[in-house]
């Protein structure tokens with residue numbers, strides 16, 4: 081939402097920078113969220129559909145190496161091992177040369193063979209150690225990237241999720257991070273050790289026969305140039321390919337999260353075709369990368385073969401003319417192999433580093449987003465939330481007063497949702513907000529939770545501007561039941577303990593009883609450990625809502641924000657819920673949004689909202705006479 085509130089300088093400063101370690105939220109988890117006012121991220125950065133149309137900022141090698149910096153110790157060991165292994169490899173042709181010469185002269189050569197075996201075995205053992213060190217570090221790099229991403233993804237300002245697709249975000253944690261492995265397993269480190277072997281081999285070959293070496297270098301240069309050119313393209317294509325994978329994941333998430341609607345609408349085929357088209361574009365990009373890779377391998381393979389054949393041909397001729405001994409030619413060929421192996425590794429390393437950079441750009445894009453800060457500005461004292469309650473009327477220490485003072489807000493510029501809303505939610509009382517669909521009722525609650533900040537005006541709790549309160553403390557004061565009462569995958573207990581992790585089973589059962597859910601729980605053999613399924617599909621809509629209410633009651637927050645809490649309840653349960661809410665409201669401040677006026681006729685105060693403006697305030701009886709809109713709403717619901 082850059083159009084509403086561009087990022088502050090602080091936002092930029094808090095962007096995670098693994099290179100400098102200045103990010104707020106690194107794997108170390110030491111981030112303290114020093115940013116101020118970071119609620120509104122730059123919406124223009126993202127595509128409203130896929131969330132992936134940001135002009136790709138290519139990641140740099142420096143960014144990638146920053147991920148390795150936490151593994152310096154292991155990597156240094158691996159480097160030492162690879163240097164040792166390089167030494168053992170370089171010594172082999174020298175020993176072979178000695179053995180051949182000894183055989184030629186009829187001298188004993190058993191010792192030389194023994195040394196050769198020891199060198200080969202030693203190089204093998206060191207190779208295994210190096211491999212393990214690298215794989216382990218590669219897993220560590222993936223873990224770091226995932227932890228950073230998870231920490232940032234769960235802490236983005238709420239507005240950021242409005243414009244991004246969940247599946248795409250998920251694929252960054254799953255697929256993009258995995259690609260970072262290839263930096264290490266794809267030969268970067270091998271290539272470092274290999275450089276020594278390469279350099280040593282070149283020196284030895286120059287000593288043995290400079291002419292043969294010159295010829296070899298000529299052939300190989302062609303391969304090096306083509307690999308460097310092609311790998312730059314691989315980086316660009318990898319980014320595009322990972323974006324396409326993200327779109328597939330987002331599409332699958334979209335279809336699965338609404339699978340019943342999709343089936344009922346007979347749209348399965350169309351949805352499937354859409355997804356397959358996305359998968360196809362990921363495939364096409366994958367094939368283009370494969371094509372480049374396929375060109376690279378023969379180029380390097382041909383260079384290797386060409387160099388080998390040229391050395392054999394010209395070298396054989398030089399042996400025949402007496403310019404070179406057989407032992408020197410054999411040694412030269414062995415050095416040639418030693419030189420070509422790291423070269424192949426370097427080719428692989430360049431390609432895999434470029435791929436990793438493509439994926440890293442998608443990871444960095446998220447890490448560079450400013451997180452929602454937990455700790456804003458001054459932090460006036462806020463009472464701790466009341467102790468977890470058992471669904472009974474436990475009175476908290478004090479009643480917070482929530483006030484909206486001339487609040488205006490728009491999700492998008494030029495489309496005001498709230499305009500100059502002024503209302504006070506009386507401490508210890510129940511205030512209801514009613515009004516037509518789209519009037520901005522839920523938005524009021526979102527502002528009270530500080531999911532967004534108002535464009536104009538102030539929202540206050542106990543007289544404090546919400547922007548001056550630490551978010552965690554503010555939210556500790558509030559029990560919020562969302563409109564569609566989402567239930568988290570897991571058990572009933574997991575759901576209940578979300579905001580009150582210390583509550584015991586007795587408290588859980590009492591609170592479930594108060595929302596008329598205990599009987600349902602006891603019917604299941606697993607009781608509180610019964611799984612509710614992804615999105616609560618094991619529960620009816622009404623049960624989900626009651627569970628959501630039980631959750632906030634258990635947390636015991638003194639201020640309740642309830643969005644249509646009885647929308648999915650049948651008559652009997654609605655009545656039970658009315659009682660539960662009534663009991664819960666005692667000793668609490670409640671702001672309740674309702675379509676069904678029957679839910680709120682007993683509220684201390686009812687606020688009528690229409691098109692983002694307050695058009696009436698009073699009790700049910702007052703409003704029947706003073707507010708034509710309320711009277712209309714009431715008459716539609718047969719309340720008058």
Ligand SMILES: Nc1ncnc2c1ncn2[C@@H]1O[C@H](COP(=O)(O)OP(=O)(O)OP(=O)(O)O)[C@@H](O)[C@H]1O
Pocket residue numbers: 242491492497515516517518519520521522523524563
């Ligand atoms: N996250 C969002 N991004 C953009 N626009 C939004 C967002 N949430 C709500 N809106 C828009 O803001 C307006 C008010 O929405 P809000 O949900 O506050 O209304 P409401 O009165 O609670 O409606 P209902 O009674 O139907 O739930 C609507 O026009 C809606 O389309």
